[in-house]
Amino acid sequence: MHAEPSLQELRATVAEFGPGKGHVLPALHKVQETYGYVSAQAMEIIARQLNTTAALIYGAASFYSDIRTSPPPSTEISWCSGPTCRLRGGDRIREAMQHVLELPLGGHSDDHAYGIHVGQCNGTCHEAPMVWVNGEVTGPLTVASAIELARAVKEGTA
Numbered sequence: 762m763h764a765e766p767s768l769q770e771l772r773a774t775v776a777e778f779g780p781g782k783g784h785v786l787p788a789l790h791k792v793q794e795t796y797g798y799v800s801a802q803a804m805e806i807i808a809r810q811l812n813t814t815a816a817l818i819y820g821a822a823s824f825y826s827d828i829r830t831s832p833p834p835s836t837e838i839s840w841c842s843g844p845t846c847r848l849r850g851g852d853r854i855r856e857a858m859q860h861v862l863e864l865p866l867g868g869h870s871d872d873h874a875y876g877i878h879v880g881q882c883n884g885t886c887h888e889a890p891m892v893w894v895n896g897e898v899t900g901p902l903t904v905a906s907a908i909e910l911a912r913a914v915k916e917g918t919a
């Protein structure tokens with residue numbers, strides 16, 4: 762599990778951003794890329810740095826589904842929501858995996874051992890339909906191989 766960064770670390774991470782709504786999303790993304798998620802404390806720091814309210818930052822963080830507000834699970838499936846993956850059956854892959862994992866999209870097991878969330882196309886469309894497992898591209902998947910993968914993740918053998 763990720764350790765909560767210190768206030769100083771958080772301030773340094775968002776130091777490049779100034780006041781203005783245009784900086785909200787870049788600041789959220791920078792914190793997430795750096796620490797894996799955006800904690801409540803990080804949102805307060807971003808609000809101060811951007812000279813705005815924490816409520817505005819909370820609102821933006823909950824509006825964008827790719828912003829995570831709790832630490833990532835140990836094994837994480839990122840389901841690609843891009844157009845090529847969806848055209849090639851990505852939704853069926855997602856449904857099959859969610860069924861096995863018994864999780865909503867964006868959910869994780871109670872012990873934080875595994876989870877599934879939505880990811881964005883990063884250009885590896887030749888592997889569509891695909892997911893990332895802890896950042897590693899896994900595809901092209903069939904419904905059967907997606908079920909197998911989800912079982913392995915759930916059992917901790919992936």
Ligand code: FES
Pocket residue numbers: 841842843844845846847881882883884885886887889891
């Ligand atoms: S659409 Fe899924 S990797 Fe491009």
